[in-house]
Amino acid sequence: MTTETRSTCCYCGVGCGVLIEAEGGRIAGVRGDPEHPANYGKLCSKGMALADTARSTTGRALQPEMRTKRDAARETVDWPTALDAVAQRFAQTIAAHGPDSVALYVSGQLLTEDYYAFNKLAKGLIGTNNIDTNSRLCMSSAVTAYKMAFGADGPPTCYDDLERARTVLFAGSNAAWAHPVLFRRLEAAKAADPSIRWIVVDPRRTDTAAMADLHLAIAPGTDVALFNGMLHHLIWEGLVDREYIEAHTEGFAALKAAVRTFTPAIAAQICGIDEADLILAAQWFGASEAALSLYCMGLNQSSQGTGKNLALINLHLAARQIGRPGAGPFSLTGQPNAMGGREVGGMATMLAAHRDIGNAAHREEVARLWGVASLSARPGLPAVQMFDALRAGTIKAVWIVCTNPAHSMPDNAHVREALEQAEFVVVQEAFTQTDTVPYADVLLPAASWGEKSGTVTNSERRISRVRAAVAPPGEAKPDWWIAVEVARRLEKLLETKAAESNRSSPLFGFDSPEAIFDEHRLLTEGRDLDIGGLDYATLDTRGPQQWPFRAGSVHGEARRYTDGRFATANGRARFHALEYQPPADTVNARFPFRLTSGRLRDQWHGMSRTGRVGRLFTHAPEPALDMHPGDAARRGLREGDLVRVVSRRGELVLPLRASDEVPSGTLFAPMHWNAQFMSSGGINEVTDPAVDPHSSQPELKHAAVRVEAVSLPWRLSAARRGDALALQAAVQPLMGACRYASLAIEDDLLVLRAAHAAAPAGWLEQLYAALDLLPGDDTLEYRDARRGLDKRAFWRDNVIQGFVLAGDIAQADSLLAAVRAAQPWQGTRLAAFAARRGAGAAAGAPRERIVCSCKQVGATKIQEAIAQGASVADLKASLGCGTVCGSCVPELRRMCETRQPAREPAGVAG
Numbered sequence: 001m002t003t004e005t006r007s008t009c010c011y012c013g014v015g016c017g018v019l020i021e022a023e024g025g026r027i028a029g030v031r032g033d034p035e036h037p038a039n040y041g042k043l044c045s046k047g048m049a050l051a052d053t054a055r056s057t058t059g060r061a062l063q064p065e066m067r068t069k070r071d072a073a074r075e076t077v078d079w080p081t082a083l084d085a086v087a088q089r090f091a092q093t094i095a096a097h098g099p100d101s102v103a104l105y106v107s108g109q110l111l112t113e114d115y116y117a118f119n120k121l122a123k124g125l126i127g128t129n130n131i132d133t134n135s136r137l138c139m140s141s142a143v144t145a146y147k148m149a150f151g152a153d154g155p156p157t158c159y160d161d162l163e164r165a166r167t168v169l170f171a172g173s174n175a176a177w178a179h180p181v182l183f184r185r186l187e188a189a190k191a192a193d194p195s196i197r198w199i200v201v202d203p204r205r206t207d208t209a210a211m212a213d214l215h216l217a218i219a220p221g222t223d224v225a226l227f228n229g230m231l232h233h234l235i236w237e238g239l240v241d242r243e244y245i246e247a248h249t250e251g252f253a254a255l256k257a258a259v260r261t262f263t264p265a266i267a268a269q270i271c272g273i274d275e276a277d278l279i280l281a282a283q284w285f286g287a288s289e290a291a292l293s294l295y296c297m298g299l300n301q302s303s304q305g306t307g308k309n310l311a312l313i314n315l316h317l318a319a320r321q322i323g324r325p326g327a328g329p330f331s332l333t334g335q336p337n338a339m340g341g342r343e344v345g346g347m348a349t350m351l352a353a354h355r356d357i358g359n360a361a362h363r364e365e366v367a368r369l370w371g372v373a374s375l376s377a378r379p380g381l382p383a384v385q386m387f388d389a390l391r392a393g394t395i396k397a398v399w400i401v402c403t404n405p406a407h408s409m410p411d412n413a414h415v416r417e418a419l420e421q422a423e424f425v426v427v428q429e430a431f432t433q434t435d436t437v438p439y440a441d442v443l444l445p446a447a448s449w450g451e452k453s454g455t456v457t458n459s460e461r462r463i464s465r466v467r468a469a470v471a472p473p474g475e476a477k478p479d480w481w482i483a484v485e486v487a488r489r490l491e492k493l494l495e496t497k498a499a500e501s502n503r504s505s506p507l508f509g510f511d512s513p514e515a516i517f518d519e520h521r522l523l524t525e526g527r528d529l530d531i532g533g534l535d536y537a538t539l540d541t542r543g544p545q546q547w548p549f550r551a552g553s554v555h556g557e558a559r560r561y562t563d564g565r566f567a568t569a570n571g572r573a574r575f576h577a578l579e580y581q582p583p584a585d586t587v588n589a590r591f592p593f594r595l596t597s598g599r600l601r602d603q604w605h606g607m608s609r610t611g612r613v614g615r616l617f618t619h620a621p622e623p624a625l626d627m628h629p630g631d632a633a634r635r636g637l638r639e640g641d642l643v644r645v646v647s648r649r650g651e652l653v654l655p656l657r658a659s660d661e662v663p664s665g666t667l668f669a670p671m672h673w674n675a676q677f678m679s680s681g682g683i684n685e686v687t688d689p690a691v692d693p694h695s696s697q698p699e700l701k702h703a704a705v706r707v708e709a710v711s712l713p714w715r716l717s718a719a720r721r722g723d724a725l726a727l728q729a730a731v732q733p734l735m736g737a738c739r740y741a742s743l744a745i746e747d748d749l750l751v752l753r754a755a756h757a758a759a760p761a762g763w764l765e766q767l768y769a770a771l772d773l774l775p776g777d778d779t780l781e782y783r784d785a786r787r788g789l790d791k792r793a794f795w796r797d798n799v800i801q802g803f804v805l806a807g808d809i810a811q812a813d814s815l816l817a818a819v820r821a822a823q824p825w826q827g828t829r830l831a832a833f834a835a836r837r838g839a840g841a842a843a844g845a846p847r848e849r850i851v852c853s854c855k856q857v858g859a860t861k862i863q864e865a866i867a868q869g870a871s872v873a874d875l876k877a878s879l880g881c882g883t884v885c886g887s888c889v890p891e892l893r894r895m896c897e898t899r900q901p902a903r904e905p906a907g908v909a910g
Contacts, residue, residue, distance in 0.1 A: 005469035006033060008456055009047045010109065010449035011604055013333025014038055014181050015458025016047055017544070020450055020469040027054040027450050027470055037544060038159065038458055044180040045602045045616065045853045045887040052613045054450055058725040059433045059612065061445035062474025074443060079475065083482075086399070086442055087489035089424050093397045094126060094494065100378065103130035103386050103395045106346060107402035108138070108335030111454030111466055113513040114479035115337070116344040116520045118401065119352065121487045122380075123345070124370045125494065125507060129357055129380030130395065132348040134403040135338040136383040136697060138297060141305030142331035143342055144695040148306070149313045149574055151567035152528040153342055153354055156560040157292065157328035158460045158546065163189045164326030165292035167284050170200045171223065171312060172298015172701070176207035176890040177601040179296075179332050183208070184886050197288075199281050201226065202298060203596060204626075204668055205661045207890035210897070214281055217663055218271040220594045221583035221702045223299055227311035228580060229267020230282035232259045234318055239286030241320035248564040249317055251575035258577035270580065272663075286319045290326030297334060297598065301701040303584040306694040310576040317573050323561040332459050339457035343529055343547075344520055348380030349696070353524040369523055371507065382696035383409065384689050391418035399426040401479060402446065404606045406435035407674035410687040410698045411649045428482060431608040433729060435675045446479050447472035449609075454480070454513040455539070457547070461556070463534065464544040480516060484508045525551070528567045583702040584690035587665075591647065591704035593631075595667045597683050598701075601887055602853055603672040611677060612725060614747035618850035622742040622753065623673040623682075624657040627707065628664045632656060637709060642740055642755055644710040645669075647686035647703050653679075653710055653740040653755075667705065676732055679741035679754070712739050712755035714788065717812035719819050720771040720802035724750045730770035737763050749819065764790055764806055773802055782833050793832045798824045800832070851895075852881035852888045859895075866896055 002023045009016040017036020021029035030051045034041035064082035065074035077085075093101050104122050106115065115133075122131035143153045150156070162168075162185045175183045190196045200212035201223065209215045218226055234240050235256055245252050264282070268275040285291045293316065299308040313329050321327040333339055345352040345366075355362035363375040381389055387405065389395040391414060398419075409415040412435075419425055419439035427440035430448035437443060451472040457463050472478075487508040510516050514536045524547075525532040533551040546556030565571045587594055602616040610616045625645060627637070637643060641656045645667075654669060662668050674682040688699045716738075720727055727750040728743055735741040741754035750771075768774060773794050775781065782791040789807040793800060793815065799822055803815045811833060818825070818832075848858040857879050865875055872892050876882045882889045 002028070003469070005467050006465070007450070007467045007469065008336070008464040009043070009050065010336050010609075011046050012179055013335060013338055013459040014179055015336065015456060015462060015464055015544075016043055016181055017464065018043070018047065018050065021051075022469045025470050027051050035543065036464070038460075038462060038464070039181045042181050042184055043885055045885050046604055046610055048854060048885045049610070049613045049616055050449065053609045054448070056612065056725055057473045058723060059431055059729060060473055060476070061429050061432050061443060062476060063445060064475065065440075065443040067441055070441070074440070079477070082442055082444060083485050083489060086426055086444075086486050087493060090126070090397055091490055091493035093424065097396055099126050099128040099376065100130055101395060102126060102128060102397045102399075103381065103390070104399045104401065105383065105386060105403060105405060106131065106133045106341070108133060108135040108333075108338035108341055109402050110337060110341065110479055111452065111456060111513070112337060112340035112344060112520065113454040113516040114483065115341045115346040116352070116516050117480045117483035117487070117508075117510070119344050119346050120370065120507070121483055121490075123351070123375055124372050125487055125491055127376050129348050129376055129378060130386065131346065131380060132383045132386055133341050133346050134383070134405070134408060135335060135341050136347060137408060137700065138300060138334040139331070139338045139342070140347065140382070140695040140697040141300040141302070141309055141692055142295075144306045145309030145313060146331070148576060148694070149310060149317070150561065151569070154339075154461055154529065154560065155328070155330050155459065156322060157330040158558040159185070160558060161292050161326050161328060161330065162186050165189075165196065165290050166326060167197045167199065167288035167291040169281075169285060169291065169293040170198065170202070170208055170212070171293055171295040172202065172300075173294050173296035173332060174202065174206040174208045174598060175294060175296075175332070176211070177887075178334070178599050180601070180885070180887045182332070183890070187889070197284050199284060203663060203666050207894060210894045211890060214277060214284070216271070216273050216277055216281060218273055220596045220666060221302060221304070222271040222580070223308040224304060224311045224578055225262075225267045225270040225580040226278065227308070227315055228259045228262045228578065229264045229271075229278050230285065231255075231311075231315055231318060232262050232267070233264050233279055233282040234286040234315070235259070237283075237286075239283070240318040244320040244564070245318065248566070248572055249575055250570070250572045251577070252318070255314060255575040255577045258579065285315060285321070288321070290324065291316070291319065291321040292326055293329050294332055295329070296332045298701060300697055301699065302697070303688075303690045303692055303699040304581050305692045305697045307578045307581070311578050314575055317575060323559065323564060325559070328559070330459070336458075337456040339459065339461065340455065343457060343524070348382050348386070351375070352520070353527045354529055355527075366523065371505065382691070384691050384696065384698050387415050387418045390422050393421065396422070397424035397426075398422055399428070400436060401428040402430070404434045404436045404608065404674070406439065407606045407682055407684065410684055410689040410700055412681045412684040413650050414689070416681070428479065430476065433676050433732065434606060434608050435681060444482055445474060445476040446482065447476045451476070452478040455517060460546060462544045462546045463531070463539065465536070465539045478513070480510070480513055484510050584699055585648070585688040585702060585704040587704045591706050593665060593667050593705050593707060595645070595647070595669065595686065595703045595705045596701050597669050597671045597687070600670045600672060603670070605672065606674050607672050607677060611745065614724065614745045614749070615850075615853050615856065617744045617746065618856065619853055620670065621744045621751075623654055623670060623678055625654040625707070626657050626659040626662050626668040628662050628666070629658040629660060631664050632658050635707070635709070637707075642710050642712055644708045645686055645705050646708065647688075647705045649688070650685040652683070652685045653712070667707070673742070675736070676728070677743045679735040679738050710739070712757060714756045714758050714807060715809050716752070716754040716804065716806045717809040717816070718752040718767070718771065718802070718804040719749060719816050720773065721749050721819060721822070722772070722801075724748055727771065731767065734763065734766055734770060746820070751816065759788060759790070759806060764804070767804065768792065771802060771804065773804060780829050780832060791833050793829070795825060795829065800825055803832070851891055854884035855880040857881040862892065862895060870896075872896055
């Protein structure tokens with residue numbers, strides 16, 4: 001029997017509605033929900049592949065596991081044993097060292113109900129504010145700036161503004177890749193009205209920047225200088241709304257004085273752009289009928305992230321580009337429920353319903369509503385400081401939920417040290433193949449997307465229902481259930497806390513996510529995010545709704561501050577005078593490059609989900625470091641060379657990609673790769689843990705590094721057909737022995753590339769065992785110990801199933817093509833190891849880059865059609881690319897804009 005369940009996508013903060021098709025208790029398909037107001041049926045390449053991520057239980061956490069000693073392997077236990085162990089160990093630690101000796105680190109991918117349960121457990125039961133979230137790494141600067149400027153968190157804008165804006169300013173956002181469904185709406189609006197102007201502020205020429213009317217390729221970290229220079233122009237050219245400023249804001253005089261000497265010429269020099277371009281951007285913004293700014297990690301992930309946000313908000317307030325259709329500062333959230341986590345106070349520095357820990361009245365309100373004697377007034381430790389305290393031994397026990405700090409935190413070698421030294425680590429996860437899971441003393445298997453119910457809030461403050469389409473596999477449980485079960489046990493163990501309570505009902509009497517939501521909405525009544533009029537029944541009958549949604553409302557409020565009254569004590573928005581501060585990690589002769597990082601189009605975070613789908617690797621099959629061709633040439637480096645990237649904190653080896661998308665002096669590397677897919681912890685081996693003084697968000701977007709050639713003469717290329725996820729699990733523990741290694745999945749095929757100074761002792765035999773390429777009648781072997789060569793290939797039913805080439809990888813291209821083709825072998829098998837001159841370079845045989853992952857259309861076919869004069873419309877009609885999710889359309893446009901003329905036939909002269 002086939003069923004269809006209406007739910008919400010689990011990726012970015014766009015909050016797309018999905019329809020999940022299930023059959024026989026398994027997720028069989030997914031499509032966009034045409035009735036959901038966030039996406040109207042559209043999905044991106046990642047969303048389109050959601051069903052593929054759920055089809056296999058390989059790599060899923062299916063049963064609770066524990067270890068009795070730190071060095072012992074975890075063993076399977078039942079739920080009561082695991083829950084008792086967590087509660088008892090936390091209670092013992094609290095009794096010995098106090099409530100602040102434990103911490104919880106949770107995730108923007110949790111549902112609001114999950115988030116609420118953990119927040120109440122930490123702050124209401126344990127009595128510590130040491131609960132933070134990976135949203136600290138992406139959204140906390142935006143939160144802090146909204147509160148400082150407007151008095152409350154939350155964008156004042158909505159998705160309808162995408163079509164109503166006359167000027168769109170993208171700041172530190174490659175929306176074409178990071179928020180592609182919203183980008184489709186912006187594309188459509190600009191196509192319908194070409195007079196709409198796009199300004200893109202980004203050091204790189206991304207797909208978003210390539211479509212801009214004006215691209216400001218500023219030096220990384222100079223955003224405050226840019227916005228201050230723009231504001232100087234607005235003020236002295238009379239493009240500010242003085243009537244609005246006088247009636248609805250405060251602090252403008254101090255701001256005006258601060259930017260008086262910050263002329264466009266000075267700002268442009270700091271940013272490394274033309275003064276005329278800065279002035280043009282300011283003119284377009286200030287004179288526009290409606291200017292909308294869309295910003296993301298490029299502003300937030302900085303040691304001056306709050307300042308960057310505030311400097312942009314200053315522009316909106318000064319020019320009255322706020323509170324009206326098509327205008328406003330719009331922070332795009334990176335995770336599906338970063339907003340919901342903020343609503344329930346899921347960070348170390350806030351309380352439920354946008355209350356502040358430092359406000360005694362707020363603490364008393366929450367304590368009364370929860371029925372506890374008091375809440376701690378001591379602010380909790382945000383993410384970076386939390387793991388510093390764990391490393392120092394101040395925090396003894398940590399509970400990590402649905403996130404992967406061993407990969408995602410800056411300077412992640414220090415985070416791994418912290419996890420190694422911690423006295424007790426609990427990891428609550430749906431997937432076992434993450435960098436953090438190996439550190440777990442207790443592993444709690446959690447339900448994942450499509451298997452649990454609750455709500456999420458997207459970037460425009462819209463709350464959507466998430467519904468389970470199938471039961472969780474094995475013994476996995478919903479996150480809220482696990483939190484509640486531990487809390488009930490812990491409450492009995494913390495007798496002193498229980499004795500102080502005057503409550504008449506259980507602190508954790510929840511029996512469903514709906515019961516949690518109902519308590520959550522009670523705490524919001526009368527607050528800026530009031531959802532007192534919203535419940536599951538309303539969401540089920542009327543669909544997703546925006547907050548605030550007060551009692552008696554028919555619908556929520558799309559835009560905030562339309563009347564010019566803000567959530568501050570006096571109702572006025574606040575300007576903030578900001579001085580430009582350079583990035584914390586200084587560039588010098590020893591570390592001459594600025595390294596920035598970001599997202600790929602088809603991958604998500606640490607790839608625990610997208611890394612399960614082969615076609616999502618085809619656009620970018622392995623990690624790489626982008627360097628300007630001129631910088632590479634001056635250092636004698638070529639495309640594909642392996643290079644050593646070194647910062648003040650660590651290093652890693654990456655293949656080089658010469659790219660004119662980055663300016664000279666700037667480097668780029670994707671954030672996604674980690675120790676599950678390469679031989680290091682990824683680019684965060686070298687990133688800077690310096691944090692913003694207001695938001696405590698780390699500077700993940702800027703690190704000073706140097707790049708060096710690295711000599712790794714021993715090369716390996718391997719492939720094996722089979723259960724790719726199981727093969728990955730078998731091979732992954734071996735990769736760390738190589739200076740460089742990377743794994744990619746291609747449907748039922750695993751591809752491995754590696755390089756080292758020499759073959760690691762005994763390593764190849766372990767690899768053969770992991771790939772099940774053992775000697776036999778269908779296995780061809782060749783060894784030459786003197787020359788360091790070791791080759792092996794395996795057939796089944798005369799079809800080659802896999803190979804390993806070590807020492808000499810000249811045959812890698814042809815063998816990998818044969819494995820992919822899965823056709824009967826022609827001729828003698830001995831030809832498999834025949835030399836192929838001129839074959840592939842550094843790390844093996846990369847597959848042709850696939851531009852359209854939905855239709856699997858490669859760059860070669862597209863370039864051939866473009867050379868014959870094809871437009872984007874022609875490419876869609878003839879090749880089908882860009883016709884499903886549309887995520888590749890910006891790249892198709894770029895390829896058409898840089899078309900090469902068709903070659904003349906041979907022998908024809910001009």
